[in-house]
Amino acid sequence: MRRKVGFGAVAYWGLNAAILFFLLSPIAIVSVFAVNPTPYIAFPPVGFTFAWFAKFFANPDFVHALWLSLKVAVAVLVLSMLIGATAAMALARGELPGRRALTAFFMSPLMLPAILTGLALFQIYLLAGIGRPVWGLVMGHTVIAVPYVIRTTLAVLANFDRRLEEAAALLGAGPVRVFFEVTLPLIRPGVIAGGIFAFIVSFDQFPVSLFLVVPKGETLPVVLFNYMKFDLDGAIAAASMVSIALALGVVILLEWIIGLRAYLKF
Amino acid sequence: MRTSQPTRRQVLRAGAASAAMLAAPAVLHAQTSTLKITTWGGKWGEIMKGKVLPAFEKEFKCAVEADQAFPYLPKLQASPRTDPIYDVLHSNSNELWQAVELGMVERKITTKEVPNIADVYPYAVSDKIVGVSIFTSAIGLGLRTDKGLAPPTSWNDLAAQALAGQRGGYLVPVNALGQAHLMMLGKIHGTGFEDLDAAYKALAALKPIKLFDFTGQMEKALLSGEVIMGVIHDSGIFRYDGQNQPIEFAAPKEGVLALEQVLNVTPGSKVKELAFAYIDYMLRPSVQKELAEGVWYSPSNKTVKLDAKYDAKLFNTEAKVAQLLQVPWQWYNARKDEIDARVQRILKG
Numbered sequence: 001m002r003r004k005v006g007f008g009a010v011a012y013w014g015l016n017a018a019i020l021f022f023l024l025s026p027i028a029i030v031s032v033f034a035v036n037p038t039p040y041i042a043f044p045p046v047g048f049t050f051a052w053f054a055k056f057f058a059n060p061d062f063v064h065a066l067w068l069s070l071k072v073a074v075a076v077l078v079l080s081m082l083i084g085a086t087a088a089m090a091l092a093r094g095e096l097p098g099r100r101a102l103t104a105f106f107m108s109p110l111m112l113p114a115i116l117t118g119l120a121l122f123q124i125y126l127l128a129g130i131g132r133p134v135w136g137l138v139m140g141h142t143v144i145a146v147p148y149v150i151r152t153t154l155a156v157l158a159n160f161d162r163r164l165e166e167a168a169a170l171l172g173a174g175p176v177r178v179f180f181e182v183t184l185p186l187i188r189p190g191v192i193a194g195g196i197f198a199f200i201v202s203f204d205q206f207p208v209s210l211f212l213v214v215p216k217g218e219t220l221p222v223v224l225f226n227y228m229k230f231d232l233d234g235a236i237a238a239a240s241m242v243s244i245a246l247a248l249g250v251v252i253l254l255e256w257i258i259g260l261r262a263y264l265k266f
Numbered sequence: 267m268r269t270s271q272p273t274r275r276q277v278l279r280a281g282a283a284s285a286a287m288l289a290a291p292a293v294l295h296a297q298t299s300t301l302k303i304t305t306w307g308g309k310w311g312e313i314m315k316g317k318v319l320p321a322f323e324k325e326f327k328c329a330v331e332a333d334q335a336f337p338y339l340p341k342l343q344a345s346p347r348t349d350p351i352y353d354v355l356h357s358n359s360n361e362l363w364q365a366v367e368l369g370m371v372e373r374k375i376t377t378k379e380v381p382n383i384a385d386v387y388p389y390a391v392s393d394k395i396v397g398v399s400i401f402t403s404a405i406g407l408g409l410r411t412d413k414g415l416a417p418p419t420s421w422n423d424l425a426a427q428a429l430a431g432q433r434g435g436y437l438v439p440v441n442a443l444g445q446a447h448l449m450m451l452g453k454i455h456g457t458g459f460e461d462l463d464a465a466y467k468a469l470a471a472l473k474p475i476k477l478f479d480f481t482g483q484m485e486k487a488l489l490s491g492e493v494i495m496g497v498i499h500d501s502g503i504f505r506y507d508g509q510n511q512p513i514e515f516a517a518p519k520e521g522v523l524a525l526e527q528v529l530n531v532t533p534g535s536k537v538k539e540l541a542f543a544y545i546d547y548m549l550r551p552s553v554q555k556e557l558a559e560g561v562w563y564s565p566s567n568k569t570v571k572l573d574a575k576y577d578a579k580l581f582n583t584e585a586k587v588a589q590l591l592q593v594p595w596q597w598y599n600a601r602k603d604e605i606d607a608r609v610q611r612i613l614k615g
Contacts, residue, residue, distance in 0.1 A: 123345075210336075215335075218334075229308070229482055230306065231308050231309075232483055
């Protein structure tokens with residue numbers, strides 16, 4: 001029997017297709033620009049070249065910035081998972097006075113324009129006489145990234161069945177063992193999901209980095225922005241493609257190492 | 267047991283050695299002074315980092331920290347006045363005027379601090395400049411040569427009906443070329459650079475117009491044919507010389523606008539002498555020639571001898587320099603918010 005396709009189904013798929021098109025079309029345009037030989041955006045493309053990728057990798061400023069961005073993002077991922085997960089545990093379990101206010105406080109970096117956070121940190125660093133070290137940049141990114149980990153971990157903790165911990169304790173496990181063998185594996189999907197957000201937020205971070213980078217120590221988004229002011233050619237598109245591929249690679253790597261699939265099942 | 271008494275010579279030698287040891291940090295400091303500057307990216311940045319700055323570091327036995335990451339002014343403003351983040355600010359004239367109003371740069375630089383100022387064209391140190399202009403570009407009109415257009419002779423040619431939707435300008439609130447062009451419209455259609463009513467009316471007549479943030483975007487729009495005539499500085503066109511691109515620069519008869527590259531020293535700099543030495547170095551004929559021919563900027567130093575193809579196009583003689591118009595940035599900056607709001611309303615949609 002032939003199944004009748006209703007208006008609702010057509011509208012549903014149509015809307016999904018439109019959203020997907022809206023989300024992916026910038027990437028498609030950038031990828032075309034990255035392999036098109038013309039030094040400007042032209043459609044349809046007039047040929048195919050890897051010259052822009054060669055230009056990107058031959059430019060030491062780009063390569064250095066790419067590595068710096070990657071290193072900073074990895075450091076931010078680790079730090080924000082540690083800080084965010086412990087903060088979320090304290091907020092969910094600690095029965096702290098002013099818990100709501102504390103949660104709002106931890107989330108506040110997301111509500112402030114990031115450029116103000118960058119400017120404020122820049123002033124603090126200069127007033128404290130510490131200049132603009134790389135660890136200062138990492139701290140700046142971490143401030144922005146931690147709320148993501150807190151939010152995703154709190155979401156997991158809200159549905160956490162505490163009887164599992166009680167059962168483990170009744171069977172003789174100490175608090176440390178309960179945490180590492182029961183609590184942590186169960187909250188892990190939330191922590192990892194937050195960590196991935198943290199990595200991406202750091203890797204693409206522009207407003208905070210703008211104030212905290214130093215000459216010869218600029219992150220990729222800052223280098224790209226400055227490059228764009230003077231040379232708007234396909235190297236920018238190639239850099240974007242490398243950046244997207246790298247971010248995707250890290251997500252896949254995390255999935256492979258820690259198991260993001262657990263989150264998808266969750 | 268016999269003990270030997272130190273001789274007078276030994277005592278003096280030991281004293282000298284001790285003094286040298288005590289002075290060593292100061293000497294070391296002098297040798298490793300760091301000069302913090304701002305500079306552009308792109309081809310300019312390549313030449314600076316590749317040749318100009320290393321040669322300066324070698325000659326003056328110092329390190330140069332060159333910041334290419336915008337925005338310079340907010341960073342300078344946020345740093346302590348007594349220990350500013352930059353010793354030398356390189357920017358366009360509009361930004362230097364903002365900086366001087368905030369007390370973040372010196373008002374004037376003279377030959378006393380920078381001897382090479384004696385050789386610059388008067389525009390480089392005119393009352394429209396805060397500091398010294400080391401180079402300038404000329405803002406005029408860029409056009410496609412393959413679209414059957416007659417080269418424009420006047421700024422008014424940009425308003426031609428045939429160019430509707432294919433002419434290009436800038437987002438006035440964020441771009442100095444857009445701001446200078448607006449003032450030019452006031453001069454052509456009204457009583458002068460400060461005639462805003464005439465400027466607004468002339469700007470509205472340019473609609474529909476494609477607007478860009480940066481000159482780099484305008485260059486690409488001209489190269490792609492998205493724009494067939496637009497406001498641009500000469501170096502943005504000349505840099506494609508020899509690449510067989512169908513674009514050309516035209517200097518309107520009413521004059522071209524100066525887009526000066528200005529250097530100035532911050533009052534709180536801890537290495538002021540080095541900062542002035544850097545400006546002097548940037549005005550040296552050899553450095554001026556290197557950069558002028560690398561990025562097609564017109565040198566401020568009158569004694570610079572350019573190669574024939576650059577000499578033919580750049581503004582490097584008294585007669586050519588006389589065509590450069592300098593706009594009143596101090597006046598403009600004082601009204602910027604009001605102008606931005608009005609321009610946004612005019613160009614909305």
